[in-house]
Amino acid sequence: MSPAPDERDRIRAAMDRILGGTPQRSNGALTIVALATEADVPRDALTQRHLDLKNEFYEKDRARGEMPDSEKRLRRQLVKAKELRAQALKEIGQLKADNEALVGALHQVVMENRQLRLQLAERPSNGHVLPTQPRPSVR
Structure with a gap:
């Protein structure tokens, strides 16, 4: 099964919403599970196909200075x-x-x-x- 063409865009938008404190679909936790839920993508999209986006999410979270x-x-x-x-x-x-x-x-x-x-x-x-x-x- 190939990923949806807008999958990366949805993940980036979900990152912005979660890090901005305005989640729409998830509980807003700073986890890959919440990010996948927020982006409406399977979890393996972040753990297998888009590792760069997963790492970017964690880097942005760390850059905010929060644990x-x-x-x-x-x-x-x-x-x-x-x-x-x-x-x-x-x-x-x-x-x-x-x-x-x-x-x-x-x-x-x-x-x-x-x-x-x-x-x-x-x-x-x-x-x-x-x-x-x-x-x-x-x-």
């Missing part, structure tokens, strides 16, 4: 990712501390249990020491 919408979106995502990472690291630190506390408590209980078993073993034979592991049942 492209895609970069703004990526920067917001980066900030969110950094916040989530910091939160995860904090949770990991807390889990490590909790784990150490639980290991310490388990060690203390094991030592107390061992001491109680020794005390029971030293008593007269009127008490029975429970086995440390259950014995298999006989069937």
Whole structure:
């Protein structure tokens, strides 16, 4: 399928409308998708046939001194990712501390249990020491 003869003109007009803040067909975002929508051309017209116009659009956008919408979106995502990472690291630190506390408590209980078993073993034979592991049942 060959491109429409006025495709380049429509893309340039759409560029002017978007960069001028007066989009008619798109949301006015500074993206190739919005430019294609505004020019009423398929997206691949900008990504395959008219790469020079795509690059010109981005250059004009940068020349205005404003950050492209895609970069703004990526920067917001980066900030969110950094916040989530910091939160995860904090949770990991807390889990490590909790784990150490639980290991310490388990060690203390094991030592107390061992001491109680020794005390029971030293008593007269009127008490029975429970086995440390259950014995298999006989069937």
